[in-house]
Amino acid sequence: MRYCGLNILLSSFFHKIYSRHGSFLFCTIVLMCLILNLLLSQVLHAQKAESIKQEQDTKLVWSAKNYGQGEQIYYSSFTKNKWTTPVQLSHSADLVFQPASSSGTDGKVWVVWSRQDKNGSFIQFTVYSASGWLQPRQINTGIDNNKAVAIIVDHDNTPWIAWTAIDDIYPEIFWSRWNGQGWDLPVRAHDKNKVPDIQPALALDESGNINLSWQTYLDGKYVIVSQVWKGQQWQTVSNESEKIIRKKLIRGYKGSFLVPDFVEDSRKASLFIKRTDGAGSLPLSLF
Amino acid sequence: MQSMKIYKITLTICVLSIFLGGILLFSDVGFSQTIIAFGDSLTEGCEVSILGCDGWDDGDYNYPVYLETFVNANGPDSTVKNFGKGGETTSEGVNRLDTVLNSSCNLKVDYVLLLQGTNDLFHHEDPSVIRFNLGVMIDKVRAKGIEPVLATITPDWDNTWKELDKANEYIRSLASEKGVVLADQYNALAPYWYWYTNPRGCYGDQLHPNSKGFYAMAVVWFEAIPKPPVSFPWLMLLLDTP
Numbered sequence: 470m471r472y473c474g475l476n477i478l479l480s481s482f483f484h485k486i487y488s489r490h491g492s493f494l495f496c497t498i499v500l501m502c503l504i505l506n507l508l509l510s511q512v513l514h515a516q517k518a519e520s521i522k523q524e525q526d527t528k529l530v531w532s533a534k535n536y537g538q539g540e541q542i543y544y545s546s547f548t549k550n551k552w553t554t555p556v557q558l559s560h561s562a563d564l565v566f567q568p569a570s571s572s573g574t575d576g577k578v579w580v581v582w583s584r585q586d587k588n589g590s591f592i593q594f595t596v597y598s599a600s601g602w603l604q605p606r607q608i609n610t611g612i613d614n615n616k617a618v619a620i621i622v623d624h625d626n627t628p629w630i631a632w633t634a635i636d637d638i639y640p641e642i643f644w645s646r647w648n649g650q651g652w653d654l655p656v657r658a659h660d661k662n663k664v665p666d667i668q669p670a671l672a673l674d675e676s677g678n679i680n681l682s683w684q685t686y687l688d689g690k691y692v693i694v695s696q697v698w699k700g701q702q703w704q705t706v707s708n709e710s711e712k713i714i715r716k717k718l719i720r721g722y723k724g725s726f727l728v729p730d731f732v733e734d735s736r737k738a739s740l741f742i743k744r745t746d747g748a749g750s751l752p753l754s755l756f
Numbered sequence: 757m758q759s760m761k762i763y764k765i766t767l768t769i770c771v772l773s774i775f776l777g778g779i780l781l782f783s784d785v786g787f788s789q790t791i792i793a794f795g796d797s798l799t800e801g802c803e804v805s806i807l808g809c810d811g812w813d814d815g816d817y818n819y820p821v822y823l824e825t826f827v828n829a830n831g832p833d834s835t836v837k838n839f840g841k842g843g844e845t846t847s848e849g850v851n852r853l854d855t856v857l858n859s860s861c862n863l864k865v866d867y868v869l870l871l872q873g874t875n876d877l878f879h880h881e882d883p884s885v886i887r888f889n890l891g892v893m894i895d896k897v898r899a900k901g902i903e904p905v906l907a908t909i910t911p912d913w914d915n916t917w918k919e920l921d922k923a924n925e926y927i928r929s930l931a932s933e934k935g936v937v938l939a940d941q942y943n944a945l946a947p948y949w950y951w952y953t954n955p956r957g958c959y960g961d962q963l964h965p966n967s968k969g970f971y972a973m974a975v976v977w978f979e980a981i982p983k984p985p986v987s988f989p990w991l992m993l994l995l996d997t998p
Binding site: 566567585590614616617635638639664665667684686690 | 847850851854880881882884885888892896917
């Protein structure tokens with residue numbers, strides 16, 4: 470089963486690390502500025518063995534505040550046993566956050582994120598192809614407050630996105646996919662309701678079907694809703710074991726496959742990522 | 757004649773003493789409260805350990821520890837249980853609150869203090885979700901026959917992009933709408949937040965206060981928590997007058 474779009478929210482973890490071992494002034498400053506919203510894509514998850522293997526290069530996107538440039542979106546991939554030099558994908562004077570990425574077999578890497586200005590929050594995207602990175606573009610959703618965007622590229626190399634937007638009072642889940650020329654008009658993923666629907670996540674199952682999961686308020690608590698795209702429509706997933714697996718995909722889930730390990734070097738911030746299957750940790754120089 | 761005067765004065769003092777003693781005995785001068793402090797790391801505080809019936813053990817410093825000393829001044833058996841969980845969002849809090857309220861440890865509770873939302877904002881959650889979830893928590897607490905006390909979210913100078921003002925507006929309107937006592941932590945603490953985060957507290961940031969800041973939070977809570985009815989308010993005023 471292939472999972473993509475796994476986000477790891479690290480910053481709250483990091484400030485604890487620093488508060489307890491904090492003698493690295495530079496790193497502390499950098500980390501305070503970082504919103505380490507990391508995304509891992511292309512992770513293989515063998516369902517039975519619960520082991521993780523890399524299928525292709527691991528893609529990582531995150532938002533970070535660089536000196537004099539405000540907070541921007543960065544990208545790096547784990548290629549030939551090392552992280553590539555981070556590429557700055559956004560050049561926005563506005564707040565950009567919550568990046569996510571996915572790639573297929575055609576060599577393209579799709580990256581999406583939210584940009585917020587005084588008029589609201591909007592989704593931007595870029596794609597890497599043979600000609601390099603596309604200038605970031607905004608997805609016209611026609612809805613306010615677009616956030617928490619997730620992305621997955623299916624086996625036909627078609628990217629799908631899901632995100633929260635406020636059409637009424639509370640966030641609702643919308644989805645769209647690339648039609649070759651642009652993004653289809655957003656479609657609500659559920660019946661209209663009067664409760665928050667939050668934290669969408671996308672994945673592919675072993676059959677190549679798109680899975681969309683999110684959290685909604687139901688009968689006094691938040692529950693995970695999961696549905697799969699079959700026969701040109703969404704079908705609710707009722708299998709409990711599948712739901713448990715999809716729970717891991719929900720943004721902010723604590724049992725992520727990759728966890729921050731440690732940071733060292735007072736002059737250069739390096740993020741170490743440790744795989745939970747014990748594969749060790751490797752440095753990623755942020756700046 | 758002189759001895760008669762002394763006798764009358766002594767008698768008056770004795771009668772007054774018995775009268776006042778009776779008032780003190782039968783009024784609510786001494787009372788105890790059990791309070792649950794529910795929230796995230798701003799409640800959990802620093803260096804806590806072992807989650808038992810009393811919530812987290814005291815640890816180095818957190819507002820429940822200070823608040824307990826304040827309420828204990830009114831009643832020696834008062835307790836403030838720390839049920840703060842670092843990093844928790846309001847949607848996670850909605851699910852955890854049931855466990856806390858249904859715990860056999862918490863059969864008799866007077867107040868539940870609700871302070872959450874800063875992690876939602878950190879994750880760019882819309883303030884409307886915070887409002888919704890805090891409303892759910894209020895209803896859950898009241899369903900148990902317990903009175904909730906709501907707080908606005910404390911400042912965060914590390915992440916000034918947070919939609920803090922909007923979220924706190926929502927929280928104030930929620931408190932008003934549901935008739936819940938509000939501890940406006942933000943308004944009380946914001947002018948002094950620099951001093952409450954410098955020197956840095958155990959989290960090393962400007963979101964979590966140092967010991968002075970947690971103490972100030974406890975003061976705001978204490979002032980907001982309703983005091984039990986007193987049989988003779990004039991007497992309390994008299995006794996409280998310095």
